[in-house]
Amino acid sequence: MAKKRKDNLPKPRRLRGFFFKLMFLGLVVFAAYMVYLDAQIKHTFSGNKWEVPAQIYARPLVLEKGLEITPKEVLEELKLLGYRKVASPDSSGEYHYSKNTLILQRRAFHFADTREGLRHLRINWRGGRISTITDHSAGREVGSVRLEPWLVTRLVSSSQEDRMLVTLDTVPELLPIALTLVEDKDFYEHHGVAPLSILRALIVNIKAGRTVQGGSTLTQQLAKNLFLTRERSLVRKVKEALMALLIDARYSKNEILQAYLNEVFLAQNGEMAVHGVGLASYFYFDRPANELNPGEIATLVAMVKGPSYYNPRRYPERVIERRNLVLRILFEANKLNRTDYKRYINSPIGLATGDSLAKGKHPAFMDKVKRELTEILADPNLRDSGVKVFTTLDIYAQRRAEKAVKQTLQSLQKDRKAALQAAMLVTNISSGEIRAIVGGKDTAFKGFNRALDARRQIGSLIKPAVYLTALEDPTTFNLASPLDDKPITLKSTGGKMWSPKNEDKKFRGQVSLIHALTNSLNVPTVNLGMQVGLNNIAHTVSQLGVKSAFRKVPSMTLGAMALSPIETNQMYQTLSNTGRYIPLHTVTSVVSANNRVLWKKAEFYSQRVDEGATYLLNYALYKVTQEGTAKRVGQNFPNINMAGKTGTTDDFRDSWFSGFDRNNVVTVWVGNDDNKPINLTGSGGALPVFINYQKLQQPKSLSRRFPKGLGIAHFDAATGAVTVAGCPNSMSVPAILDALPPPAQDCTGNPIKKSNKKSWWDKLFGD
Numbered sequence: 001m002a003k004k005r006k007d008n009l010p011k012p013r014r015l016r017g018f019f020f021k022l023m024f025l026g027l028v029v030f031a032a033y034m035v036y037l038d039a040q041i042k043h044t045f046s047g048n049k050w051e052v053p054a055q056i057y058a059r060p061l062v063l064e065k066g067l068e069i070t071p072k073e074v075l076e077e078l079k080l081l082g083y084r085k086v087a088s089p090d091s092s093g094e095y096h097y098s099k100n101t102l103i104l105q106r107r108a109f110h111f112a113d114t115r116e117g118l119r120h121l122r123i124n125w126r127g128g129r130i131s132t133i134t135d136h137s138a139g140r141e142v143g144s145v146r147l148e149p150w151l152v153t154r155l156v157s158s159s160q161e162d163r164m165l166v167t168l169d170t171v172p173e174l175l176p177i178a179l180t181l182v183e184d185k186d187f188y189e190h191h192g193v194a195p196l197s198i199l200r201a202l203i204v205n206i207k208a209g210r211t212v213q214g215g216s217t218l219t220q221q222l223a224k225n226l227f228l229t230r231e232r233s234l235v236r237k238v239k240e241a242l243m244a245l246l247i248d249a250r251y252s253k254n255e256i257l258q259a260y261l262n263e264v265f266l267a268q269n270g271e272m273a274v275h276g277v278g279l280a281s282y283f284y285f286d287r288p289a290n291e292l293n294p295g296e297i298a299t300l301v302a303m304v305k306g307p308s309y310y311n312p313r314r315y316p317e318r319v320i321e322r323r324n325l326v327l328r329i330l331f332e333a334n335k336l337n338r339t340d341y342k343r344y345i346n347s348p349i350g351l352a353t354g355d356s357l358a359k360g361k362h363p364a365f366m367d368k369v370k371r372e373l374t375e376i377l378a379d380p381n382l383r384d385s386g387v388k389v390f391t392t393l394d395i396y397a398q399r400r401a402e403k404a405v406k407q408t409l410q411s412l413q414k415d416r417k418a419a420l421q422a423a424m425l426v427t428n429i430s431s432g433e434i435r436a437i438v439g440g441k442d443t444a445f446k447g448f449n450r451a452l453d454a455r456r457q458i459g460s461l462i463k464p465a466v467y468l469t470a471l472e473d474p475t476t477f478n479l480a481s482p483l484d485d486k487p488i489t490l491k492s493t494g495g496k497m498w499s500p501k502n503e504d505k506k507f508r509g510q511v512s513l514i515h516a517l518t519n520s521l522n523v524p525t526v527n528l529g530m531q532v533g534l535n536n537i538a539h540t541v542s543q544l545g546v547k548s549a550f551r552k553v554p555s556m557t558l559g560a561m562a563l564s565p566i567e568t569n570q571m572y573q574t575l576s577n578t579g580r581y582i583p584l585h586t587v588t589s590v591v592s593a594n595n596r597v598l599w600k601k602a603e604f605y606s607q608r609v610d611e612g613a614t615y616l617l618n619y620a621l622y623k624v625t626q627e628g629t630a631k632r633v634g635q636n637f638p639n640i641n642m643a644g645k646t647g648t649t650d651d652f653r654d655s656w657f658s659g660f661d662r663n664n665v666v667t668v669w670v671g672n673d674d675n676k677p678i679n680l681t682g683s684g685g686a687l688p689v690f691i692n693y694q695k696l697q698q699p700k701s702l703s704r705r706f707p708k709g710l711g712i713a714h715f716d717a718a719t720g721a722v723t724v725a726g727c728p729n730s731m732s733v734p735a736i737l738d739a740l741p742p743p744a745q746d747c748t749g750n751p752i753k754k755s756n757k758k759s760w761w762d763k764l765f766g767d
Contacts, residue, residue, distance in 0.1 A: 052386030053154035109148035112589035164278035192248030286352030295344035364439030386593035392433035404693035423450035432582030461647035474739035480715035483524035518628035529557030646682030655685030
């Protein structure tokens with residue numbers, strides 16, 4: 001009976017019941033869908049919203065009282081950093097220079113160790129050195145100050161999106177005001193969706209017969225850009241609106257606005273999309289967003305409507321017209337006074353070249369940075385989280401090195417069939433920091449990095465290790481020690497006999513140790529090497545920082561071992577640092593996107609070889625540049641003392657030079673990738689690269705203190721015997737005095753008698 005009564009229910013009641021059930025089911029599905037969308041939004045907003053490239057910074061320029069640096073060098077750095085020359089600096093990023101005085105508003109910057117605020121500085125010079133540094137912000141003189149480092153490049157991930165994150169407190173207040181006034185004037189009133197705006201836009205578009213106005217809020221635009229595709233459909237539009245409602249309900253207006261400022265697409269840089277005002281500020285104006293003026297702010301806001309249509313580099317008239325519209329809206333809203341309004345509507349766009357964001361810069365150096373970064377941050381997600389990587393790159397050293405390599409090889413190539421290649425490194429002596437790396441003559445090529453990976457015979461560059469091994473035994477050897485320069489035959493690998501010869505095929509009978517090294521004589525070097533022992537030489541080479549394995553055979557004394565340019569440079573860094581070994585490196589610290597230190601290079605050094613012996617060796621290497629195989633250095637720089645060593649391998653296949661001034665070591669290799677002869681000695685190929693590099697800068701003269709126990713000693717030039725000062729045919733060179741016997745004869749050859757006369761002290765208290 002009950003079933004019959006149910007079947008007899010009126011049809012409208014049955015339909016209503018079905019409708020309510022269906023509606024309830026729909027509400028459940030809708031609620032579940034909203035929960036799903038909310039979880040998706042929360043996951044994205046709570047974590048890393050974007051893959052943000054690692055930002056790679058060069059070294060900061062540190063200015064110190066008494067530092068030997070010219071105003072020109074500092075002004076070059078300011079130009080690189082995008083500082084603006086003005087008559088009276090009163091804003092961040094401005095400077096004025098006149099009559100040895102620099103007035104500077106140094107930008108605030110979060111360095112690896114601490115954040116430093118805006119600083120108003122006055123820097124004075126006297127005689128090529130900084131005489132005073134006054135910090136007007138603190139109202140006192142300071143001993144040193146550092147400029148913020150230059151942003152070299154960003155290691156962009158596979159997402160093909162490039163951005164630099166900003167926060168609302170790091171952009172001008174006018175920027176979010178202008179954005180909301182132009183793009184979403186009801187932003188602070190609606191709840192993510194503005195129905196009236198949609199209706200208004202619909203009416204305008206119907207009247208125009210095409211889409212001329214959008215009704216999407218900033219929140220909807222953000223939802224579309226973060227979560228949705230570019231598909232034009234009603235379903236996507238509804239999903240966009242729902243997500244906008246959820247975003248507005250969960251997050252504050254400031255959080256939404258900040259996310260929008262970091263997400264908005266504003267340019268295309270090659271295949272890379274430039275997102276966010278932080279990166280766009282550098283791309284268009286070569287300065288951080290906090291330094292944008294109202295005209296530049298209006299330009300960026302104008303481009304939000306269509307970055308391609310309003311591309312200022314292609315369509316400047318369109319951009320100026322819309323920029324002026326933005327400025328008028330700001331003026332009418334009392335956000336801009338009349339004077340500024342007139343000033344900026346009549347000003348040019350003032351675009352930068354965009355070179356500051358050119359990718360692929362200095363690939364050889366960046367290759368080394370990437371290798372170190374892979375070891376430092378093993379998790380690739382960390383490398384895509386917007387970390388800041390502070391490196392040792394000296395951009396001027398890098399550019400000069402690239403120029404020296406390209407121009408010198410171009411000149412050398414004219415007379416040669418074999419295609420020349422090169423590699424070059426510049427490293428800081430006292431810190432082990434790599435300042436520049438060139439991996440080949442095509443300095444923009446990202447392929448084979450010869451500076452790091454090419455392994456070639458190093459020839460005479462090994463000789464300093466042979467002589468250092470001897471000098472570490474000061475009771476047996478000194479710079480005046482006589483060495484045999486006579487024919488010699490030794491048993492080499494596989495029982496073969498080896499008879500080394502000097503380059504000029506001559507024998508001199510006997511030469512002093514310093515003469516043999518200065519003139520890179522082969523036979524005396526081999527004789528010395530066999531006397532001190534191959535195992536001892538191999539130990540010295542290892543102590544200098546060489547990790548590669550090599551055979552301990554007689555020919556190794558003349559460089560029969562294959563090393564990379566960076567390994568060779570490591571060896572000379574230790575030599576130039578008076579025996580103190582510091583591993584060469586490019587990365588000094590890594591900081592997270594929120595400025596938390598993730599990794600910092602530990603300070604490390606090890607005194608690997610005797611300081612006194614190394615000083616004597618470096619004196620000999622200085623002589624090489626004055627009267628030896630690298631005397632062209634002294635000829636080109638008569639007032640600057642430098643040191644170095646040339647290297648040439650068999651059949652003239654490889655040309656090498658390693659040299660140093662007071663601060664930096666430079667290693668150059670010139671050769672052919674196929675290992676064909678290039679018919680260039682070390683002085684004919686690599687040395688000109690070194691000289692041309694030094695001509696592009698201002699090298700600093702060598703200045704090394706005498707280690708304890710060293711002094712000038714006098715020796716007979718023929719026998720190497722210690723003699724008194726002033727004798728004819730004598731030589732005066734540095735020596736470890738405590739290890740020398742007293743002079744045995746005077747200048748006439750007569751024996752010097754030991755005085756038996758006692759001092760008054762001995763008479764009173766002696767035996």
